[in-house]
Each structure stands twice: as structure tokens, then as C-alpha cells.
Amino acid sequence: MIPKRFDYYSPTSLQEAIQLLHENTEAKVLAGGQSLLPMMKLRMFEPSALIDISRLTDLSYIRDEGEYLAIGSLTTHDVVEHDETIKDRLTLLYEAVYRLGDKQVRNLGTIGGSVCHADPAADLPTALLVADVSFVMEGKSGKRVVPARDFFLDFYTTALAHDEILTEIQVPYLPRRSGSAYIKHSLREADFAIANVGTIVTIEEDGKTCREARIGLGTVGTTPLRSSPAEQYLKGREFDETSIAEAAERSIEGVDPPSDVHGSGEYRLKMIKVITKRALRLASRRAGARGEIAR
Template identity: 40%
Template sequence: MIPASFDYVRPASVDEAVAALAEAGDDAKVITGGQSLLPLLRVRLAAPTVLVDCSRIEAMRGVSDEGSSLLIGAATTHHDVMHDPLVRRHAGLLAAATATVADPQIRHRGTFGGSLAHADPAGDLPSVALALDATMVAAGPAGRREIPAAEFFVDYFTTALEWDEVLVAVRVPKLDTDAGWGFHYEKFNRTAQSWAMVGVAAAVQRSNGSIAQARIGLTNMGPTPLRAAATEAALAGATAAADAVGGAARHAAEGTSPTSELHAQADYREHLARVLTKRAVMAAAGIS
């Protein structure tokens, strides 16, 4: 199909982007890489009157070191995120999960912020942002505000962003390997480039043979990304051994609400969550 007609604006700064949204009204859409929005436009599941293209705004690109955290521009491509030395050193889970997103062509065009703002429950990166306790930085007519990942994802394809706000950056706390952190992203999908049927983002900190703490984000186990809170609690202070991890992973699906569809019923997704959580935590903790 052919998209419905729309006006196109390409601002050169964040302020210009915010002004363009305010002028266009709530029928406008922000576009950066377009890998999520363009397919919706083609089948007219989205029909904005104005597209505000933020892909050329330099202030929304790149990765900077803020001491205890990294600030990643929302328009930074997946390719640049996964290859950035700061991300690979201080946010290994993000680098690992980004490497599984779709295929190289999409990773060269799609953006980190676009994936989060799209808020697809089957997307890989929202659960990673949740597990890492990331903070979203939004710009609007009233200035900038910060939104914790736990508050950012509201419902299916719905975030806490207002219609006249732009996601400009994401602040990701550092979890370094020299502090005992290990990472792994595990997902199950039907084909190499398809959406995750279920995914698990695990960050585990080891100390003296035990698991000091674990952060586990679940992909496609509800309308928003979720934390496997019961498993995290069971792992805190547990021995870093397969039996302990397996016991904790049995609680991974608690508090979730997976959907049933053609390729996976809800109970099968719950089974996958338990199996993949065990695999991800063991890999992150270095347990063979």
C-alpha cells in the first residue's frame, strides 16, 4: 500500500523539533531511522499529518561519559551503539542485546531511541533499558524532564512521552565487569530476523562465589517490558551454582501476562521465560 499524504519537516536542532511538533499538533509523528514507523505508514496503521525527522540533529547522536553513567543520544543507530567502546565497556548488556536486533541493514538505520519510543512489547531493547534502570530524557515546550524506565513504558506501543515531546537521550548507569558484573541477552524467535517470542536480559553481579544482585528484564511477557522481580529476589545472596539459579528461574513468569497467538500460547511463553531466564542468568554469572 501507499502511505497517506503527510507534510515533512526536518529540524536542525531539538528546539526546532519541539517547535515543529507544537505547530503540527497531536497528529504529528517523530521519525529518526524509520524502521518501526515506515512499515506502519505503508499499511496505514499510522497516518500522521506531519512527520518531524530528527535523524540529522547532531545533539541527539553519539555516546558520552557522565561519570557514573553513559548518555546515549536517542538518534544513535543500533550499529553505532553496539560498536561504541564506552557502551561495550560500561553497558555490555546493551551492546549484546543490540547485536541481536533484526539484521545489519536495519541496525544501520534503526535508532536506540526510536526502538524505545516505539514501545513494542516484542522489541529487544525496552527490557534491557528496564533491567539497566535507564532514564529517558525528553524535551518539550516546558523544557527537559527525565523519566525512569520503570515509568516510561505505559501500555502496548504507548509511553509516558507527551505528544509534543521528543525523546532526545537515554541515561544508562554503568555496570562494569571489574565490579563483578556479567551480562547476557537470551531470546527465542522463529527465524533469525523475527521478533522475540520471549527474551530475557540479565545483568548479574557476583561476589565471593555468590550472586550479590541480579537484574532481569523480560521481553514479550506482557503489554510492556517487565522485571522478573521474584527471580531477582530469589537470586540475591544465592550461591552462584546451577541448582540455585534453576530454582530461582522457576519464578520468572510470576506477575507476567503474556498473550496467546498463532505461534505461542501464553503457557508456552511462561515456559520459555523460565527456561531462558535460567540460561541468561547462568551465562551472565559465568556458571557452566
């Protein structure tokens, strides 16, 4: 359980960190260390150097930018969990972090670290995919913004180039008459998900009809996925127990989750349907839907 030897750098500016990454092609960024250090101890990652960005405190913030909420990549899960705007207006994000690991993990782990790690069983990638966020990254060739649907490429792999650092996550506020919910199914409270689902629904003026439904699934493949069959089915239909149950059935269309020690693929499929139904009920009630929706 001892990592391979590595060099350690502690830059004091973003430009210095980018330069160090550029010069050290086998280096990795270190943020809160809650995923990287365990992986290094298991020798699953063996970087030649760590570029510790924890002194770049300018990257820790939550700012209202009018259309969206800007969250600095070094913002810890604990800070996200206790932000009132997030709790009130982006509830699924709050629900994705308040059971993420335990208090110690949330105190050290960062939102940027969690998305860059890109574990398909993690909570934030699924929630942020559903929230249609944009990721801002900076590297040697400048700054670029990548939408969430193009960011998660594979197991532990994102669109970040080697010398790029994720600096900000831009989370659009939900449209009027919207509600959101995130549900994780895990063995114990703070465990990684066996199945996780995030939803955002928007209803029409009539208080019943679905204008838009977004449904994201984690733990089903190498990246979090959006469930197009369920999203398309709900669009234009009234929210009630029948449509929610049918959408939950369709949420697993084309999905083939892996089996592992935490649960078989078959079990995951069943649990996705169960929690999709619960998340849709919650989100549609939060959006103000007036149909027959169970508690």
C-alpha cells in the same frame, strides 16, 4: 500499502522540532523510519505530519560521563553494536542490538526510535529496563528525566508527552563484580523475539553470593517487565545450578504472556524459563561467580 497523505518537515534544531510538534498535534517524529514507516504503510498510524529529526546530528553520540554512558537518541543500532565500551562494560546492550533486525535495519534504526516505539517484543526496551537507564526528554515545558521503570506505560505507549522528543539515554555502568546477558529466542536470527530476557547480576566479595539480581522479560505483556519473584529469591543466595534453576522457575510467577501466530502463551512461558536460566548462568559467570554453574 500506501500511507495516508501527510505533511513533511525537516527541522535543523531541536527547538524547531519541538515547536513543530507543538503546532501539529497529530504529527509524529520520524527518526530512522524502521518502525514508523511500515506502520504507516499498514495504516496502523496515520499522522497528519512527520517531523523528521534525522538532521539533528547533535543527537547522535556515545559519551562517557563517569557514572554512566550517555547515548544520544539518534545513535543508530549499528553504532551501538560497534562501540567497544558497550561491548566490554554493558554487554547486555551489545547483545540486545547485534541481532536486532538485519544490517539494513541496524544502519537506519535508532536507539531512541526503538524505545519510543515501545513494542513489548522489541529487544532494547527489555535490556534498558534491566539496565535501570534514565530517559532524557525535552519539550515545550523544558527538560525532564524519567527512569526506565516509569517510561514504558502500555503497548506502543511511553511517558513522552506529544511535544516531547527523547534526546538521551543514560546507562549507568554496572557495579564491580557484575555481569550481564541478554538472550532473545526467535524463529530466525534477525526476527522479533518470541521471548526475550535480560539479566544483570552482582556478586559479593566471597565470589558466590548474590548481592543483586535484575531480570527483565519482554513479550510477556503490554510492556517489558521486571521479575520481582526471581530477583528477590536470588538476593543473598549462592549462585549455583540449583538457585539458578529455581530463579528461572520463579521468573514466570504472575506473568501471563499473550498467544499469537509466533507462539502460544504456554510456549512463551516455557521459553522464558529456559532463556532465564541461560542468561543467569552467563551473567553470573561473567560476574566471576565461582559456584557450580553449567556452561
